Amino acid sequence: MKIDNLKHILLLLLLVTIFSSCTETYPLLTNTYEEAIVVEATLTNELKNQEIKISKTARFEDDGVETEKDAIVILKDNLNNEYKFNEKSGMYISQSIFQILPNREYTLEIKTTDGKVYKSTPETLTTVTPIESIIPTITTNKDNEIGVQININSYDPTNTSKYYRYEYEETYKIVAPRWSSLKLTVTGTESIQLIPNSINTRVCYLTKNSTDIILFNTNDQTEDRVNLPIRFINKNNYIIGERYSVLVKQYVENLEAYNFHKVMRDISSSSSVLSPKQPGIITGNIRCISDSNTKVIGYFDVASISSQRIFFNYNDVFPNTPKPPYIVECDDIPFSFCFRGDDCSGPSLIYNVENNLMSYISNNSSNYILTPVECGDCTSFSSNKIPSFWTN
16 A cells, blocks of 8 residues: 555544534644554565555645654564564665565564654464466446456465455556657757657656555355456556556455455545545554554555466457547647747747657748647656566
């Protein structure tokens, strides 16, 4: 779960409390504020540098979330092994690569600069259950939209996994539809020049992470089997217009972790602070052992993980179908490159080129055709670096 999302959830919880206790108009400012640390920790059986986020609660009017700095963070197991974490770029990252192992108890300990000590309950690794498949299918959703439904399938023959949480990371290829081999550059207050354009501005890639808390349990099933629709993409969504990839991560959680994330999901999905839907109480597994009155929000989650990635092209799923509209309208916008006269638009052309707002298409003498920069230069909103996992 991202820090910004957690802040949003905590603010909703605060407002639920406020509005349930009064009916008169209330200014959305935090008149009373109690600071608490927020811990986001999901450690897994994946061999890697494990990561933990530790931040502080924020006032409603604050712009961002403050990271808890210079804390001492140690993970201990019941065989007297210790794994220390160092602070780096707003995260606490383990000094060494390690994985959570089965049949061991792990406890997280945090000591903050104010001398307070926080400790989790001992947690053990859940059942390791692999993802069987990720399948994209053409379907129509409840809003009668045609698109690609991405389903996740897994199965635990031991019937002990039960509680699942999912995240996904989608990456898509972008091809600038109005890319030109020439580009304009400003050389003076009233002068421009055409120069060769870099081919590296034509093809890009963009990666985005899921933000929803996606949960599933198999308690009402005779088998511990998952067949879950995890993502629907409208056929007219430009993100699948070229080549699309999704990496799905499956976490098997224990009941307590599942319930914690369920409450967080219910709070974040409430459409209004006045909603009659009442989420449960947020109960984590971390306590301040040096001061029982000090509050802490969050959960130390030890979960098995399985991940799988798929790719597909637009023509694979929608053959003989026109591609979706691009992210912006790629209109031809004319400019007369002169500076004196009612029909002159030289200053506007200079401004748009200098501020990277438009891209060159063509010209006839002093009459230039430009288009929004996204249409001619995909690096204006994405990266031209090919992801290491990308395949064609």
